[in-house]
Amino acid sequence: TESFPIRVTMDELKKHNTKKDAWSVFNGIVYNITPYLPYHPGGPDELMRVAGRDGTKLFMLTHSWVNIDHMLQECMVGMLVKG
Ligand code: HEM
Numbered sequence: 001t002e003s004f005p006i007r008v009t010m011d012e013l014k015k016h017n018t019k020k021d022a023w024s025v026f027n028g029i030v031y032n033i034t035p036y037l038p039y040h041p042g043g044p045d046e047l048m049r050v051a052g053r054d055g056t057k058l059f060m061l062t063h064s065w066v067n068i069d070h071m072l073q074e075c076m077v078g079m080l081v082k083g
Contacts, residue, residue: 006030006078013080017052019044023077024055026068030077054080 008023008030016023022034024047033051037044042062050058059068 007081008078009081009083014052019048019051022048022051024050024053025080026054026056026059028080029069030080031068031072032075032077033072035075036072 013023013025013030016032019037020034022032022037023030024033025031033047037047040047046062049055059066
């Protein structure tokens with residue numbers, strides 16, 4: 001069995017940068033954004049800009065009022081760790 005929360009390094013995060021396998025980080029939490037791509041009101045391409053990287057800044061610039069923890073609860077992968 002695996003432990004939760006799953007620890008994700010930046011090296012691991014970077015590998016998930018395609019539409020079929022896209023992860024991103026918001027406020028230290030790693031999400032699988034692939035299932036949400038077709039539903040994003042700003043379009044999939046805008047969302048793909050943060051695939052494989054930390055999306056916190058862009059997210060805060062575009063819509064800081066959106067409750068991402070709530071919306072992407074089911075898509076949570078784990079937490080970003082150093083190393
Ligand atoms: C709109 C969710 C990431 C760009 C929206 C809206 C939601 C949403 C709910 C509608 C907001 C409203 O009308 O008040 C999310 C979630 C994200 C995410 C859950 C993270 C997984 C991003 C990122 C960008 C972005 C990283 C930019 C690179 C936009 C833009 C709109 C938008 C430009 C406005 C679309 C329009 O009104 O025409 N997003 N978003 N989003 N989002 Fe995102």
